[in-house]
Amino acid sequence: MTDSNTESLISLREVSKVFKTDKGDVTALENVSLDIARGEIFGIIGMSGAGKSTLVRTMNYLEVPTGGEVKVLGKILGSLSRKELNDLRHKTAMIFQHFNLLMQKTVIDNVCFPLIISGVSGSEARKLAMELLGLVGLADRSGAYPAQLSGGQKQRVAIARALATNPEILLCDEATSALDPQSTSAVLDILREINKTMGITIVVITHQMSVVKEICTRVAIMDHGRIMETGPVLEVFMKPCTSVGRHIIFDGFSLPPLDTDWRIRVVIEGDRALKPAIASLIQEVGPVSILYADVQNTVVGSAGQVILELPEDEDLRKAVFGYLRAQGHYFEVKGGHVYSD
Amino acid sequence: MYTLTDQILRGIWETVYMTLGATFFGYVLGMPLGFVLTMCHKKGLRPHPVIYRIVDIVTNIGRSLPFVILMVLVIPVTVFIMGKSYGSTAAIVPLVLSAAPFIARLVESSLNEVDRGVIEAAESMGASLWQIMYRVMLVESRTSLITGATIALSTILGYSAMAGAIGGGGLGAIAIQYGYQRYDVKIMWICVILLIVLVQIFQVVGMYIARKLDRRIV
Structure with a gap:
């Protein structure tokens, strides 16, 4: 430690x-x-x-x-x-896709189960189990059997059960x-x-x-x-x-594929996200179309991404790349080739 | 001299006595074997091919021996345990030996019905093998175990009728005595109907308890 x-x-x-x-x-x-x-x-x-x-x-x-x-x-x-x-x-508690509750036991007996097997007395176990059921918002269903609960409720019982042994x-x-x-x-x-x-x-x-x-x-x-x-x-x-990784993540977001030389994916992150990045690009370099754009909010911060379709013009493409690099944006082209500073 | 009614009443009692006694001791013997079969199976919690194979073969042999023959074969064992080879109490010995392998299979199949996920959850909580057997498998499979027990009772009741042939008494003995030896078909039919009624009672009561105890039904 x-x-x-x-x-x-x-x-x-x-x-x-x-x-x-x-x-x-x-x-x-x-x-x-x-x-x-x-x-x-x-x-x-x-x-x-x-x-x-x-x-x-x-x-x-x-x-x-x-x-x-x-x-x-x-x-x-x-x-x-x-x-x-x-x-x-x-x-090291565990919860499962199919909840895995004891079907023949009440909700409270399910939560008591890990306590009973670790040697906690019945009355003490029930007291703690009620607290945990309160925590997951199911104190009023303590006497019900799992078959009477919805999937979400069953998983909450499973969480209460998992938390029982602290x-x-x-x-x-x-x-x-x-x-x-x-x-x-x-x-x-x-x-x-x-x-x-x-x-x-x-x-x-x-x-x-x-x-x-x-x-x-x-x-x-x-x-x-x-x-x-x-x-x-x-x-x-x-x-x-x-x-x-690309396959799993991009498919997960349903991004349009970067399957031509004229498509690029630009990531806009940090304080750059606050500036009108694409608007400035269009103003300063030339016309591009936006195929897709989103902002991903995670618990550790947010970032945006845009998929651009460039006009089929080699000079313009070079200019766009130059601009994005100068601005320090991370971007990606067909085949997973990445440009970043 | 007993009246016919007395004989039949006594027959009912002997049949019930043999059936319940043999089922009880059949479970005392068969239940642990059922657990061994489930636990030592290659997909069980403690896979053990050798132990599994031995118990598997022993139960198969026990199940393939016709009861009438087994009854005669085990007379020395019966005498050793009970001190005599005839009477309802003595008949319980071959009944138990014949029922135990059958019960082991019933218990095995009930235990195998228990959701693997629930057992896995118990393992993940740090439950010991005994706790899993006692607090998870037994509890979760109780409906199926009770249903199995009603099947066991009916089967053993059928066997107990055969036990009459070697002096075990019971309704079976009366049916054979009157129907087969004296051609008194009426008495035989009375016994047969009584046997059917007994099976029905076991079945109805067993199923009722099983259903009452099943919490999976909303």
Whole structure:
């Protein structure tokens, strides 16, 4: 516990996972190294089958890696006994896409469950469980059974249950993927809130860009069992530097493709966003058309991006490029070629 | 000398006694085996191919032995445990041995119905193996387990009728005695109808409890 800013709560070193199946070996994770610091909301995004769920499960050893080292809360998971691992798991809670509540137990009994198994007395557990249900806004449904709740309510019960043992880490495996937009934003609000007030470090696995945008501070892009790029959300969203990253991010935003030599994507960030960048370009260089424009607001800041269609004129293009470079804008052309200062 | 009514009443009692007794001890033996089959399966929580294979083969052998033959085969075991080889209490021994493998399979299939996700959630919370078995699998599968138990009861009731053939008593014995040996079809039919009624009662009560306890239905 030296420097709280750099303290890494979860640290993966060269983690691999190979599943042995009848049809041969399947590599789910390949040499994944990752550090997640205390207080972060860290997103891991990728297509289905990219290995996201396997990756998050190595962080509480629901999946035991076939190679590499996982260190969580200062403990190397591979070196722990079953009992020690179970004790550690009280501090690393998890929520799931399909909620995974006990269907035969009431809401309050579900929230009590992790407390009961860690040896807390029944009455004490119920008291704490009621508080947590209040926190997620479901105190009035404590006697209901999960089958009587909506998806969003079930996930909120699951969050209350996850918080019961006062964890330091919350792992979220596609926690909003089965929810409608309204329930999704309610769940994300709760996650943001518990991160802020309780200081819980959150790892979010998702294929939804919007989720990462709304709550994450840093993000990793995964593909074929490997981490392709990692960085602050805004950086990765605006300036993905791998083709996989570009594909996932741009498809996620439904950007028009840069498929001709006359299309460019300009990123406008920082204080430059306040100036009329494109208007000045048009005024000073010449006419260009705007195919697409948006502003991405993330928890760590905002940036805009514009896709321009240039007239098919080589001289004008050179002039536009010259202007953008002189202004210090980051821009990208067909084939992923990037200009930046 | 007993009257016929006395005999039939006694037969009903013996049948119920054998059935409930054998089902109870069948579960004492079969339930742990069912857990072993589920847990040691290659997709279970503690995969163990060797233990799984052994229990798997033993239950298959137990299930493929016809009850009438098993009953005779295990007479030495019956004598060892009960001190005698005849009577309703003694008949419980072969009934249990025959029912346990069957019950193990029923329990195994009920436990396998438990949502993997719920078990995974319990693991993620740091639940031990025992806590998962006791507080998750048993609780979540209770409807299916009770449904299974009603099937077990009906089957064991059927077996208990055969136990009559080697002196186990019960309605089966009366049916065989009067119907087969004395060609008194009327008495045989009375016994058969009583057996059907008993199965019906087990079935209705079992299903009622199962449904009452199921919280998945809104």
